[in-house]
Amino acid sequence: MKADLVKAIADMQEEEALKLAQEMLDAGEDPQVILEAGREAMTIIGQRYEEKEYFLPELIIGGDLLQQLAALVKPRLKATAAQGKPAGTVVLGTVAGDIHDIGKDVVSFMLDVNNFEVHDLGVDVSVEKFVEAIRDFKPEVVGLSGFLTMAYDQMRRTVDAIKEAGLRDRVKIMIGGSVMDDAAATYVGADAYGPDASAAVKLAKSWTGGK
Amino acid sequence: MSEKSPEELYKERQARILAAAACRQPDQIPVLGPFQKYPYQFAGMTLRQAMNDYPAARAACHKFLDYFQPDADFGPIFAYPAPAMETIGWKTFKWPGHGLGDDVMYQYLDGEYMTADEYDEFIFDPSGFMFSKWTPRQFSALQGFGQLPPWRRFMWTGWMNIGAIGGPEMQESFRLLTKFAGELNEWWAHQAKYWGEMTEKGYPLAFAAWDWPPFDILGDTLRGTRNVLADMRRRPGKLHDALEVTTKIFEEYGSGAVGAPLPFTWTWVHKSTREFMSDAQFKEFYWPYLRKGLVTLIDKGITPIVYWEADWESRLEHIADIPYGKIVYHLSNTNFERAWDVLGGKVCLMGNVPNTMLLGGTPDDVKAYCKRIIDYTKGKPGLIMDAAIMLDEAKPENLKAMFDFTREYSASR
Numbered sequence: 001m002k003a004d005l006v007k008a009i010a011d012m013q014e015e016e017a018l019k020l021a022q023e024m025l026d027a028g029e030d031p032q033v034i035l036e037a038g039r040e041a042m043t044i045i046g047q048r049y050e051e052k053e054y055f056l057p058e059l060i061i062g063g064d065l066l067q068q069l070a071a072l073v074k075p076r077l078k079a080t081a082a083q084g085k086p087a088g089t090v091v092l093g094t095v096a097g098d099i100h101d102i103g104k105d106v107v108s109f110m111l112d113v114n115n116f117e118v119h120d121l122g123v124d125v126s127v128e129k130f131v132e133a134i135r136d137f138k139p140e141v142v143g144l145s146g147f148l149t150m151a152y153d154q155m156r157r158t159v160d161a162i163k164e165a166g167l168r169d170r171v172k173i174m175i176g177g178s179v180m181d182d183a184a185a186t187y188v189g190a191d192a193y194g195p196d197a198s199a200a201v202k203l204a205k206s207w208t209g210g211k
Numbered sequence: 212m213s214e215k216s217p218e219e220l221y222k223e224r225q226a227r228i229l230a231a232a233a234c235r236q237p238d239q240i241p242v243l244g245p246f247q248k249y250p251y252q253f254a255g256m257t258l259r260q261a262m263n264d265y266p267a268a269r270a271a272c273h274k275f276l277d278y279f280q281p282d283a284d285f286g287p288i289f290a291y292p293a294p295a296m297e298t299i300g301w302k303t304f305k306w307p308g309h310g311l312g313d314d315v316m317y318q319y320l321d322g323e324y325m326t327a328d329e330y331d332e333f334i335f336d337p338s339g340f341m342f343s344k345w346t347p348r349q350f351s352a353l354q355g356f357g358q359l360p361p362w363r364r365f366m367w368t369g370w371m372n373i374g375a376i377g378g379p380e381m382q383e384s385f386r387l388l389t390k391f392a393g394e395l396n397e398w399w400a401h402q403a404k405y406w407g408e409m410t411e412k413g414y415p416l417a418f419a420a421w422d423w424p425p426f427d428i429l430g431d432t433l434r435g436t437r438n439v440l441a442d443m444r445r446r447p448g449k450l451h452d453a454l455e456v457t458t459k460i461f462e463e464y465g466s467g468a469v470g471a472p473l474p475f476t477w478t479w480v481h482k483s484t485r486e487f488m489s490d491a492q493f494k495e496f497y498w499p500y501l502r503k504g505l506v507t508l509i510d511k512g513i514t515p516i517v518y519w520e521a522d523w524e525s526r527l528e529h530i531a532d533i534p535y536g537k538i539v540y541h542l543s544n545t546n547f548e549r550a551w552d553v554l555g556g557k558v559c560l561m562g563n564v565p566n567t568m569l570l571g572g573t574p575d576d577v578k579a580y581c582k583r584i585i586d587y588t589k590g591k592p593g594l595i596m597d598a599a600i601m602l603d604e605a606k607p608e609n610l611k612a613m614f615d616f617t618r619e620y621s622a623s624r
Contacts, residue, residue: 012444056487057440097315099305102436148316149566149603178521178544179600183567196486
């Protein structure tokens with residue numbers, strides 16, 4: 001049953017997946033198994049995205065399905081199972097003045113399925129919030145997202161503030177967004193630019209040494 | 212020293228741009244672009260000021276025009292009318308002084324403004340849906356429109372059933388709508404005044420109509436990005452039916468360019484970059500409808516300028532399937548050389564000096580980039596020079612280098 005559920009989710013069979021999950025619960029299956037199936041399916045979806053078989057529509061549907069499964073099992077869940085040690089910690093957000101979220105959300109999703117602990121600060125994130133989150137969560141990696149060309153200067157201000165707070169040496173900074181490129185990474189003082197979510201995962205993995 | 216009259220300069224610029232757009236040899240490579248927020252930055256003004264003080268916005272655009280001398284100009288069209296937007300209560304948009312800082316570019320709030328079960332209603336009667344459902348969701352001042360009966364029932368004695376229009380909420384909506392229209396017309400009067408002034412100086416208007424691809428009409432303001440993308444899998448049949456409708460809307464929008472001195476319909480492409488959908492999805496849901504609409508416009512004598520936002524390298528072969536010499540493709544992050552290999556000499560390419568270079572580079576960097584892409588065209592016509600992305604910020608000396616170098620270098624070849 002679990003294998004069928006994983007397959008249904010990974011193959012985007014939404015109705016089938018929800019029906020199967022309900023049947024499993026009704027048959028007395030441990031709710032944790034449903035969640036495990038969800039995570040396994042997300043890993044497959046992530047792989048298919050990296051292999052360019054899946055794109056944004058499938059990540060959106062996969063994310064929706066995971067939420068629906070979580071809502072389904074929540075009433076029957078006793079305690080959260082201990083997760084394995086994460087591959088690393090990432091603080092992520094769209095810089096101040098910019099309210100675009102789709103690119104950032106895809107990166108968040110892909111880091112999550114690759115076992116990173118992701119602190120997504122949302123959109124229009126002030127310099128102060130980034131600095132505070134770096135202090136609080138002690139990430140190895142900071143991801144700055146921006147869709148507007150205005151974000152070049154805002155990212156630069158954000159990196160400068162991280163420097164001024166004495167935190168620059170503790171984090172690697174990556175930037176992304178449709179208007180970004182390698183020159184933008186240099187301009188803003190980041191360590192690298194990632195053209196898509198797969199690249200973001202590769203960068204984060206390379207910086208955390210696959211911990 | 213040139214002693215040409217403004218009229219002669221106008222004709223020269225118009226001919227130059229039309230030649231390049233049709234992949235014919237111009238006297239020199241034209242340079243123009245949708246310089247969005249940049250003219251106000253250049254004039255030392257915030258976007259908030261430009262959106263509220265129309266004479267000041269006009270003055271800023273003149274300053275920009277006189278200094279850079281683009282071959283065609285947009286004028287103050289990108290400084291949207293903030294007072295009118297306040298009056299109508301545009302809920303799904305943020306702009307300087309309305310949710311954003313004084314000099315931050317305005318942005319749309321992506322969301323679901325047509326639910327999945329409203330597809331049929333939209334397909335049956337798009338205007339009815341837009342009036343009574345979409346309008347109140349977009350504009351807080353027009354809540355009364357939710358009570359508007361479908362106008363299709365107005366026929367014969369159907370008019371006897373429209374008493375709702377007399378209600379207080381509807382009356383208030385009409386009052387605010389009238390106020391809004393007055394404020395909007397004041398803004399348009401300044402636009403028109405500028406167009407007259409720039410024509411007198413010898414510059415043609417760079418646009419005649421704006422448009423959005425059939426898929427984006429649904430995705431941008433109706434279903435929202437996430438939903439429209441998921442709809443390709445969840446309800447492909449409905450999506451196709453709705454795309455038939457929005458293709459007609461696309462053709463209607465873009466047709467306004469017929470007969471203009473520069474008959475350009477700027478088509479802003481948002482939702483189909485390589486990250487957003489697979490090639491198969493692009494070929495099924497996006498390109499056939501957009502292509503059909505573009506060909507309809509071309510058949511009317513219009514030259515569409517398609518603004519391919521983001522990176523299109525992987526789809527160049529698909530979008531090469533279009534009548535040659537009749538359309539302009541504006542590139543932003545697409546590799547120019549690769550695009551020229553596929554499209555050069557067939558489709559006029561516009562762009563794509565990196566904005567990061569215009570902001571953070573030097574005049575020499577900019578000249579080297581412009582030289583590189585001009586040299587790559589090997590003298591074949593069909594290039595219009597511009598920044599890669601609608602320009603908001605740059606160092607003036609870098610932008611000046613783009614204009615001056617391109618002209619001098621291409622005229623000398």
